[in-house]
Amino acid sequence: MALAVGAVVPVSPDAGPGFLSWPLLVLLAVVPAGVVVAAVGSRRVGLAAGLVVGLAALAPGRLVLDGQFLVNGAKTVRPELYLPDRLLDRSAVGAGFWLLVAGHVLTLVAGIVAARVARELNEVAGSDAGQRRWRLVVPLLAVVAAVGLLMTPVLSDDPFLLARSAFEGPGVALAGYVLLAGALPIAAVLGLSAASDGVARGTLGGVAAAVFAVALPALVAGLAVNGLHVSTGAYLTVVPTVLVLVLAPLTTPQEAVSERTDLAGEARIPSLTLWRSLTALLALLTAVAAAIGALAPQLGTTTESPARWHLLASAILVVLPVPFVLTRRTAAAARGLLTVLWAGVVLAGTAVLSTAITASEATGLGGLGGAISYRLGAGAVFTGVALGLAGLTALAAVITGVVERDDTGTEGPRSPVLVPAVVAAVLAVGSFGTPVFTAPDYPSPGLWSDFDTPSWGLLTALLVVLGVLALGVRSRPGAAAAAYAGAAVLLALHVAELPLVGSAIDGAQPGLGLWLGVGAVVATAVAAAFAAAGAKRDE
Structure with missing residues (x-):
């Protein structure tokens, strides 16, 4: 009323x-x-x-x-x-x-x-x-x-x-x-x-x-x-x-004859197949939206973002595990990868969106040719949609992981990954906090200085990597191996900013974040190998 x-x-x-x-x-x-x-x-x-x-x-x-x-x-x-x-x-x-x-x-x-x-x-x-x-x-x-x-x-x-x-x-x-x-x-x-x-x-x-x-x-x-x-x-x-x-x-199939209101019976878990299917669907839609956002113009004209190839690479990485989520033997590992790889779309997508956001902030400012006016293009819209879908993909992947653990239990040995995980965490903080590349007259967004729109992507990816490294120490070997593999790929995507983004900027040179990122990739890969070895021994 x-x-x-x-x-x-x-x-x-x-x-x-x-x-x-x-x-x-x-x-x-x-x-x-x-x-x-x-x-x-x-x-x-x-x-x-x-x-x-x-x-x-x-x-x-x-x-x-x-x-x-x-x-x-x-x-x-x-x-x-x-x-x-x-x-x-x-x-x-x-x-x-x-x-x-x-x-x-x-x-x-x-x-x-x-x-x-x-x-x-x-x-x-x-x-x-x-x-x-x-x-x-x-x-x-x-x-x-x-x-x-x-x-x-x-x-x-x-x-x-x-x-x-x-x-x-x-x-x-x-x-x-x-x-x-x-x-x-x-x-x-x-x-x-x-x-x-x-x-x-x-x-x-x-x-x-x-x-x-x-x-x-x-x-x-x-x-x-x-x-x-x-x-x-x-x-x-x-x-x-x-x-x-x-x-x-x-x-x-049919309407229940009567709906009981007593409390007898057992609580039920939603279908694991349904959650896996939803995770795969959201990941596929995220990849499609990110690909369109990377290739379409950011503004009403043909303006392109220098980070567009970075976003396209993140879309490819997200879509690769999707078919394996629907296969019983590989579903858990593929879901573990998606639990991490969605952050790559946020990492690259915020950098792509900064082009449109910077232009929109200039709208209405006067110049020699009169007032400046911009209209967002399909690239900016679909990049924003991809960011939202990436978050939904993460949520669905996490819920799927919870249902998987309810089905299989959490008992079992843990892998000796503490040392490489700690090393990887320290190097990851340094890599995301310092520029992967530097260039004259190019302010590289970071976490400690020049905090801008892309910095939110850096912060999101860093928190995901640190969370995965911390949880993997207490996870079963198979789950830890998949999550650490995803973290290594995400770190590699961050390091790939130099060839994918820096190639479009004059005078780009490797920065400290590149070398720290390479070290973090190696340490995370070592932790993933240890966890995978532990999972193989358990079989």
Whole structure:
């Protein structure tokens, strides 16, 4: 009700909706709640709990996205709620904004309560969720919809509405879209993994309803408002979500006759095959997005980043283990590699994005030829998408590792890798902290000085390497060997910055970070060899 009333009451006194949107927004808010009430009335508790959980999974992202109205509503791209008819620098918020905030918070609270019910139903369910239908198609559709959320929601010829993608817009809106894009595929996978048929169907339906509430109004605005047009991002979000909603009732062979609410039974682990498949899918999508980001122009012109070949190399390294994740004998080792190699996309991707970010910071500055203006190209957009997908790949790989350990146990001998691991850690800190190459008039981003956009990639890769080296000491030999091999490849990718990036810069010379990196690669490879020898002895 709060979301429905918030759609009727203005969110700002300075601008109103661009079209008669409140009937659509009220339907998008009331219909899911009505289905929940009807499901509870008919004792289909699992369906009701799943719907609320699915809605709540995207509530934090929707809350942060609406927070842009409070920070600076003039920069929002929400024509269903706010379309100015004059140039505005700032705008105030109205009662509608606070009602929307209350609606999202209440949805999140309801989701916490519903999650407890869903967990109880999953514990007592007797069917195997690993055999659920469409277990590969639905996550793929969810990932496509998540990419659509990060793209421009609507195209605009209106001079008072500057339509931009998530990566071109303000920081609060970007955070909201990233939360939505990250939660969408994870919620879909967890919904498919639910042991209870009702919870599985309900979660997918709730996720679809939440996505419709964000994306469908923008699509309608593109059709109904003069000066606005439907964007590719709107189609990429709405169409796959419709397919998810259609497939939701088909995910299980049949509806359970009754849903028990007692606590008898055992807790179940989501299918290991499902998690491995999701990890492989996300890694493949990450590699594709990174490759497009490397080869496409960073700006609207043909501007290229000197780090583009570095990003392309990272994409190749990520995609190589993907086929082996789906093979039983090599799945654990390939998953261990992906647990590390995703950081290579972040390492190179932040360097590629710095070209576009530097140019965007110059937008509006005056020069001899007048004001400077840049428009982000496909390369920058897909590089940003690749960074988000890389994070999802890491999350899926880690969860897959947890499920693998639950299946195989953690008992067994440990490899004598402490000494080479410590040496590798010390050298890795020095390598990531000092430049791999230097060049005249070229400020090499680092961790201790000249901290810039690429420095976040350096920091991410360093933390991943250090974490892997530390965990490998206490891991089983086979798992440690795979993780250390991935760390060695990641360090080698960092060292390869000299030929891949330095070749495009005049006067590039090897720096201290190169030699420290080579030493770290050797030490990590030695640790991987020791661990592999220990794994062979155990067989």
